[in-house]
Amino acid sequence: MERKLNVPIKDENLSELNAGDVVYLTGNILTARDQAHKRILEEGAPLDISGAALFHAGPIVKHDDGVYEMVAVGPTTSMRMNPYQSDVLDLGAKIVIGKGGMDDTVREALIRNNALYVVATGGCAALYVDAVEEIESVDWLDLGMPEAIWNLKVKDFGPLVVAIDSKGNSLYD
Numbered sequence: 001m002e003r004k005l006n007v008p009i010k011d012e013n014l015s016e017l018n019a020g021d022v023v024y025l026t027g028n029i030l031t032a033r034d035q036a037h038k039r040i041l042e043e044g045a046p047l048d049i050s051g052a053a054l055f056h057a058g059p060i061v062k063h064d065d066g067v068y069e070m071v072a073v074g075p076t077t078s079m080r081m082n083p084y085q086s087d088v089l090d091l092g093a094k095i096v097i098g099k100g101g102m103d104d105t106v107r108e109a110l111i112r113n114n115a116l117y118v119v120a121t122g123g124c125a126a127l128y129v130d131a132v133e134e135i136e137s138v139d140w141l142d143l144g145m146p147e148a149i150w151n152l153k154v155k156d157f158g159p160l161v162v163a164i165d166s167k168g169n170s171l172y173d
Contacts, residue, residue, distance in 0.1 A: 004156070008051030009094040014114050017162050019169040023118055024158035028136065028151055029053040029097065033076060035147040036140060037084035040091070046139035047151060049093050055120075056081055056098035058146025061135070068135045070152070074125030075099035078117075082106060089113045097160060101172040110164055117164040119171075131157040 005012055007027035017023065030047065032040070032054045040049070059073040078085075078098030085102060086109035096102075096110075096117045110117055120128060134153040141148045164170045 002159075005095075007053040007095065008048075009053070010051055014094065014116055015166045017116060017165055018167075019162050019165045019171050021162045021165075022159045023116075023162060024156045025053055025095070025097075025160065026155050026157070027053075027153070029055050029154055029157060031055045031057045031059055031073070031148075031150040031152065032081075032088075033058055033147050034080045034084065035143045036149050037081050037088055039140060039143070041084055041087055045091065046149060047137075049088070049091055052093045053095035053097060054088070054093050055152075056096070057120075059150055060125075061138075061145055061150070068138065070129050070132045070135055070150075072125035073129050073132065073150075073152070075120040075122055078102050085109065089115055101170070102164065107164055107168050107170065110166055111168045114166045116162055116166060118160040119163045120158075120160055128157065131155055 002022045004024045056078045060071040062069045082103045086105045089109040094115045131154045137151040139149040
């Protein structure tokens, strides 16, 4: 099945999606790697992450005359977020976008929170950047460009494959 979702997730029933389904996201997604996840748990999120789609990505961003422009944004290895991801999901995030598998604590958090882990294809950073309409904001730039939280307005961001669904079914089993 192929499905278009609006983010942040509000009323969409994510339990209808199954491992192997393809999704496209429209709305806002937030990049967040391990240092951002760690800080979210230590200090709280700088933005509302209720219903959020969190993208494990370290974007390349050009900064000219006070304007940020996304050059490339592709997935990074998600297993680095394993120590933090389940707790961040418990704060309300609904979709995690990444690359590779995640551990059973994350799978259990996805079930508990009716959330999804979707994978983006590695090597497609130029393709994904085409779906970024605007960088709405950046937080925690002190962590460095790849570790900062970039709030991206996107349209039909994908294709993304549901790797672990909200019932715990996984393409990695």
